[in-house]
Amino acid sequence: MREREEGYIRRALAEAEAAAAAGDVPVGALVVVGGRVVAAAHNTREVDCDPTAHAEILALRRSGRELGRWRLDDADLYVTLEPCTMCAGAIVAARIRRLVFAAWDPKAGAAGSLRDVVRDPRLNHRVEVIGGVLEGEARAQLAEFFSDRRAPDNVL
Numbered sequence: 001m002r003e004r005e006e007g008y009i010r011r012a013l014a015e016a017e018a019a020a021a022a023g024d025v026p027v028g029a030l031v032v033v034g035g036r037v038v039a040a041a042h043n044t045r046e047v048d049c050d051p052t053a054h055a056e057i058l059a060l061r062r063s064g065r066e067l068g069r070w071r072l073d074d075a076d077l078y079v080t081l082e083p084c085t086m087c088a089g090a091i092v093a094a095r096i097r098r099l100v101f102a103a104w105d106p107k108a109g110a111a112g113s114l115r116d117v118v119r120d121p122r123l124n125h126r127v128e129v130i131g132g133v134l135e136g137e138a139r140a141q142l143a144e145f146f147s148d149r150r151a152p153d154n155v156l
Helices: 002-021 055-067 085-093 135-150
Strands: 028-033 036-042 075-081 098-103 128-130
Touching: 002 028, 002 036, 002 055, 002 075, 002 098, 002 135, 028 055, 036 055, 055 075, 055 085, 075 135, 098 135
Parallel strands: 075 098, 098 128
Antiparallel strands: 028 036, 028 075
């Protein structure tokens, strides 16, 4: 099972590279149903000038359109970074079955780090969570992105 999870996270890391190439924080996401990737996305906040254009939100939207339904209770979401509160709320609203992510986010994570929105017993749905899959690779990707942005010759 771990091998399959790593394969999907590697595909999400490739999506994240597209975000970085466009100047956005490298986060990628996949929605998988029955072993088939039904949607893939990466952050497009900068390109779209849209604060909600997180990889998870975009992948959920595309999944709904692809499947013709909003309820994704048979879907697994693979993400390169632990979802924020906004994305965690959308994951619960979509009834995602399982969330698998690479890097934990102690500053903004809402799947067990800072908060645990996806498993909050007060909500009408709880998501199975697997964190830390290929965490080192995802952290390295994020560190490289932010290091490049902070370089003295790279004034934003």
